[in-house]
């Protein structure tokens with residue numbers, strides 16, 4: 001029930017200017033829907049916590065600073081002030097060719113070429129503070145700059161691409177897409193091993209002919225079974 005809601009034993013709070021009373025224990029998003037308010041923006045997986053669309057700013061009574069959260073995961077509390085986050089700074093384009101991410105020896109150069117701003121991280125911790133998933137975003141940026149793609153990618157396995165770290169970064173580093181980039185790079189380097197791909201290329205082009213008579217090229221004949 002919105003705006004003219006009668007007091008009950010639930011929790012009362014404000015969401016995008018609407019006074020809402022909700023059952024204790026419901027999420028902010030459930031309270032919004034239960035109040036009959038329209039879902040026209042910030043709509044995604046509706047409660048699964050996997051899409052990162054329902055980004056909100058939250059301030060509790062007595063708190064000076066607001067914090068970021070996902071409305072589907074944060075429970076409604078008495079006296080909260082909540083607002084959807086609808087606007088984000090313009091992104092810098094980060095173009096790259098996935099087919100070329102196959103050489104781990106040049107990982108540092110590739111990351112530096114696509115995300116040159118990443119080395120300007122000022123270690124302010126804004127991205128860590130903004131992340132509703134508790135990801136060590138700043139550490140991922142550091143590891144990526146050092147070319148440690150596997151370790152960096154591992155930190156971002158639970159990223160939902162909500163972009164709150166992007167909005168928080170004063171250096172316009174775009175940690176969300178840097179994390180996506182290193183995850184793609186890891187997949188490219190490990191799921192499809194570059195040396196195997198190179199070998200297949202060489203065989204296809206006749207540069208590494210297969211010698212079927214080379215020692216060990218053929219399995220030993222099967223032993224006869226009595």
Ligand code: SF4
Nearest residue numbers: 131159162163165176
């Ligand atoms: S790392 Fe960034 S994009 Fe990913 S969940 Fe955290 S804040 Fe959202």
Ligand code: SF4
Nearest residue numbers: 121122124125127169
């Ligand atoms: S918000 Fe940006 S500058 Fe600050 S620690 Fe995170 S990546 Fe570095």
